[in-house]
Amino acid sequence: MKSGFVAIIGRPNSGKSTLLNQILGEKIAIVTHKAQTTRNAILGIYNKENLQIVFVDTPGIHNAETSLGSYMNKEAMSQAAGTDVICYIVDGKKGLTKDDDAILKRAFSYGIPVFLLVNKIDEMSNASIVKRLAYAAENYEFAEIVPISALDGNNVDNLLSTIENYLHDNICYYPTDARTNMTIDFRIAEIIREKVILNTYEEVPHLAAVKVDEIKEGKSKVFIEASIICNKATHKGIIIGRNGSMLKKINDAATADIHELFGKRIILSLYVKVEEDWLNKDKRLFELGYFSDDQDE
Numbered sequence: 001m002k003s004g005f006v007a008i009i010g011r012p013n014s015g016k017s018t019l020l021n022q023i024l025g026e027k028i029a030i031v032t033h034k035a036q037t038t039r040n041a042i043l044g045i046y047n048k049e050n051l052q053i054v055f056v057d058t059p060g061i062h063n064a065e066t067s068l069g070s071y072m073n074k075e076a077m078s079q080a081a082g083t084d085v086i087c088y089i090v091d092g093k094k095g096l097t098k099d100d101d102a103i104l105k106r107a108f109s110y111g112i113p114v115f116l117l118v119n120k121i122d123e124m125s126n127a128s129i130v131k132r133l134a135y136a137a138e139n140y141e142f143a144e145i146v147p148i149s150a151l152d153g154n155n156v157d158n159l160l161s162t163i164e165n166y167l168h169d170n171i172c173y174y175p176t177d178a179r180t181n182m183t184i185d186f187r188i189a190e191i192i193r194e195k196v197i198l199n200t201y202e203e204v205p206h207l208a209a210v211k212v213d214e215i216k217e218g219k220s221k222v223f224i225e226a227s228i229i230c231n232k233a234t235h236k237g238i239i240i241g242r243n244g245s246m247l248k249k250i251n252d253a254a255t256a257d258i259h260e261l262f263g264k265r266i267i268l269s270l271y272v273k274v275e276e277d278w279l280n281k282d283k284r285l286f287e288l289g290y291f292s293d294d295q296d297e
Contacts, residue, residue: 001050004084004167009058009107011099014089015119019150020044020057023160027257028057028180043181045174051164052172056083081110085143085166087159089117092124092147095132096140104140113143113166117159122149185212188258192226192270195253199246200238207231208239213271221265224258228272236272247272 008016020042021027028044046053058080080086086107090096096104096116107114118132129147136145144162148155174181182190189210196208209229216223228250230236240247247270255266 001052001170001172002164002167003052003054003169003171003173005054005056005082006085006087006163007056007058007080007083008087008089009080009103010089011103014091015150016057016089017042019089019117019119019148019156020055022150022153022156023055024179026179028182045178045180046160047176047178051167052174052176053160053163053167054173056080080107080112083112084168085163086110086112086114087117087163088114088142089119089150092118092120092129092132096136108141114141115144115146115159115162116140116142118145118147119150121147122152122154184261185215187261188212188215188224189226191257192228192250192254194257195250196228196239199250199253207235217262217264221267222258222262223267223269225269225271228270229275230272231274231276233274236274239272 008019010016021044023046024044028042042057044055044057046055088100088104088107090100095118104114116136118129118136121129124132133145133147136142143166146155146159146162148159150156180187189212193208193210196210200208207230210226211229212224212226214223214225228239230239238246239250241249251268251270254270255268258266258268
């Protein structure tokens with residue numbers, strides 16, 4: 001068999017998580033239209049006869065202004081350094097820009113094959129696609145350049161076949177029925193955070209985190225308590241909404257998705273807590289799962 005690890009990196013909103021979900025055929029990584037949705041590296045495991053590809057979906061690399069932002073950038077690049085292939089994904093409508101150059105310089109320095117994935121070809125003319133591919137081929141040393149649509153799956157099968165040619169391990173790293181190594185607590189927290197992002201506005205989504213406090217699973221019901229942690233009292237008010245309307249909306253949407261994980265009735269209790277400047281407190285970030293034990297790059 002063939003197996004190996006593939007990092008999906010890029011700037012925010014380039015389509016990393018959408019691509020991972022498309023490859024796996026189910027929702028593993030949360031997806032929103034807002035930048036910096038992904039905060040942790042998320043593993044998605046693609047299994048096929050005699051083939052296992054472990055994809056690492058990483059946070060969007062951006063100009064960090066907080067400790068959390070710095071963590072996200074470190075997480076993305078450190079995960080990429082240990083893989084067999086790096087897939088650098090860009091929004092094809094925007095193409096490669098100067099903002100990509102510093103990231104790519106570091107990616108190339110690892111000595112790992114770097115693919116360029118030109119995403120969103122479903123929204124581009126053939127002439128625009130050819131222009132993007134030609135520019136990339138002339139100005140960068142990519143091992144492969146692959147146009148794709150992460151949203152509708154166009155040319156994703158070709159991407160998988162191309163990746164397979166670069167894999168040399170013959171170890172089954174995870175059970176063949178596995179889709180992710182993420183804990184159930186993590187997946188629940190991410191689902192809730194996704195609903196906060198989708199239903200709130202301005203800076204609120206970027207200044208909120210979720211922690212699962214308790215899970216009690218019975219024969220027909222699952223009782224879950226979780227805390228939504230926000231940065232300011234005003235944000236707490238926005239998340240709760242008038243007469244609790246926003247919190248109920250978030251709860252209902254999250255409950256529907258969490259039900260898919262268990263196949264049982266979900267009783268979800270959400271609490272909103274204020275912790276000012278939690279994004280810059282390393283100890284709290286660690287408790288929330290945003291720091292590993294080793295913070296050195």
